[in-house]
Amino acid sequence: MLPLSSQLDTAWSWALEAVWSPPEFNDDQSDNPLTRAMNNRRGRGLRAAILLAAWERHDRAAVRAIFVDTLDDVLTVVGMPGMEFRAILAGHRRLLEQIAGSWLDQQADALFRGDAGPDTVVLTLRYAQPTPSPCRGSTPHSLGEASLRLGESERSA
Numbered sequence: 001m002l003p004l005s006s007q008l009d010t011a012w013s014w015a016l017e018a019v020w021s022p023p024e025f026n027d028d029q030s031d032n033p034l035t036r037a038m039n040n041r042r043g044r045g046l047r048a049a050i051l052l053a054a055w056e057r058h059d060r061a062a063v064r065a066i067f068v069d070t071l072d073d074v075l076t077v078v079g080m081p082g083m084e085f086r087a088i089l090a091g092h093r094r095l096l097e098q099i100a101g102s103w104l105d106q107q108a109d110a111l112f113r114g115d116a117g118p119d120t121v122v123l124t125l126r127y128a129q130p131t132p133s134p135c136r137g138s139t140p141h142s143l144g145e146a147s148l149r150l151g152e153s154e155r156s157a
Helices: 004-019 033-038 041-060 065-074 079-091 093-106 108-112 117-127 140-156
Strands: none
Touching: 004 041, 004 065, 033 041, 033 079, 033 117, 041 065, 041 079, 041 093, 065 079, 065 093, 079 093, 079 117, 093 108, 108 117
């Protein structure tokens, strides 16, 4: 068996190909973006890219520029596919803080403000593992609003 380092370019190619693959038919009727993301190729591709970047950061002390470019690009996706990407990012926020903390800081407005911002805060509160900064780049006011929205959505579910 070959070590991952010898196959890293191939693994990245497969992960990025999956991220940008055409939407596939998904009969998952869930309103939960993380469930939907984990059940489609695009969501699994983004998760693979995050895990590859973490491995690369650990093994080589650096992350490929294409990873940061991919993170930037997934933030431009709108609708349910965009929320699925954001759910994957939210679920891996703790890892992203370690491997792409400066990206999180630079993209705070794109992540937590604007049309998809409040939903992203809710996703982060719902899926992210606890850390000292629950929603890096978000304000206490937006956290409070998101907490109220999360409580309302949980009660209506």
